[in-house]
Amino acid sequence: MADTVSNAPELAGKLPKPVFRDPNHHIKIYQGDCLEILAAIPPDCVDLIFADPPYFLSNDGITCHAGKMVSVNKGTWDKSRGLDLDHEFNRAWLAACQRVLKPNGTIWVSGTSHVIHSVGFAMQQLGMKLLNDISWVKPNPPPNLSCRYFVHATETIIWAAKNKTSRHTFNYQLMREMAGGKQMKSVWQIPEYISRRRQYVSSSRSCTISPSRVLPFIWNRLSIDRPHSINTSRSKRPTGIGILQTMPPERLVPSMLSAT
Numbered sequence: 001m002a003d004t005v006s007n008a009p010e011l012a013g014k015l016p017k018p019v020f021r022d023p024n025h026h027i028k029i030y031q032g033d034c035l036e037i038l039a040a041i042p043p044d045c046v047d048l049i050f051a052d053p054p055y056f057l058s059n060d061g062i063t064c065h066a067g068k069m070v071s072v073n074k075g076t077w078d079k080s081r082g083l084d085l086d087h088e089f090n091r092a093w094l095a096a097c098q099r100v101l102k103p104n105g106t107i108w109v110s111g112t113s114h115v116i117h118s119v120g121f122a123m124q125q126l127g128m129k130l131l132n133d134i135s136w137v138k139p140n141p142p143p144n145l146s147c148r149y150f151v152h153a154t155e156t157i158i159w160a161a162k163n164k165t166s167r168h169t170f171n172y173q174l175m176r177e178m179a180g181g182k183q184m185k186s187v188w189q190i191p192e193y194i195s196r197r198r199q200y201v202s203s204s205r206s207c208t209i210s211p212s213r214v215l216p217f218i219w220n221r222l223s224i225d226r227p228h229s230i231n232t233s234r235s236k237r238p239t240g241i242g243i244l245q246t247m248p249p250e251r252l253v254p255s256m257l258s259a260t
Contacts, residue, residue: 014040038096046100048260049107050253053090055114056080064142083118090115091122098126101162104169106131108256109158116156129161131168136252137189157188159256169260178258190252 015037020029030037058078062069073079080086097107107128109119123130134157141153161168175184 035093035096038093038100041100043099044102047102047105048257049097049101049105050256051093051097051107051109053093053109053111053115053119054078055112056086057112057114062145064145069145086115087118087122090118091125094119094122094128095126098128098162103162104166106159106161106166106168106260109160110136110155111158112152112155116158120158123158123160127163129164129166129168131159131161132186133158135187137187139189157252157256159259171259175259178255188252188255190255 016030016032018028019031021027054077056078058073058075059080061072063072064070081089094107094109101107109116111119120130120133136155136157138153138155141151144151176182178184
């Protein structure tokens with residue numbers, strides 16, 4: 001979580017000690033129950049949220065990782081508890097995010113078909129304003145081992161504003177420049193990294209992105225959906241930062257930040 005609330009005196013004694021702090025960039029990352037931490041933050045103080053919620057994929061199925069057939073099970077925290085309870089969970093954390101967003105703040109949420117439709121419906125129930133749904137095209141998705149489905153090569157990212165009256169920020173000219181002089185489409189293809197330094201090459205420019213410079217800006221407040229979480233207990237809903245094959249690439253989040 002970016003240090004957007006460090007000057008709020010009412011937070012004294014409520015937030016835990018940050019597990020990461022970068023005073024030069026005004027960044028703090030907190031570990032703990034995301035709903036408890038959100039409750040300690042004053043309303044209307046956050047500009048932007050990026051969330052990567054649980055996908056509820058641990059259904060005893062199989063997938064391909066590093067050329068081998070492996071189980072999709074990540075833990076009990078990733079198992080579906082049924083449509084009603086899964087949706088109740090999604091609506092709860094979205095409501096907590098909505099409370100802390102500034103009047104013109106926005107939220108980005110990534111997910112597969114297993115969860116993203118519930119997320120979008122919960123946003124509508126809460127009165128959020130749906131701005132765009134981005135299709136993130138994965139350059140090298142794992143093959144479908146059952147040979148009974150299309151390869152799952154995309155994830156959906158919903159971009160929404162706090163409510164219907166929000167006047168969100170959209171950096172149109174910058175997005176047009178990044179798209180080579182044309183209006184940027186809602187289908188994003190993030191080039192694969194070609195070196196250990198995460199150097200990405202596109203038709204218009206090349207850039208080197210260091211994880212230590214980018215990832216601290218991510219408020220991955222629902223990171224229980226990834227094994228890199230420090231504590232995978234569903235009841236505690238810890239937050240954490242890490243780099244895994246299943247996480248969005250590092251250039252995806254800067255694109256979101258640049259847009260808003």
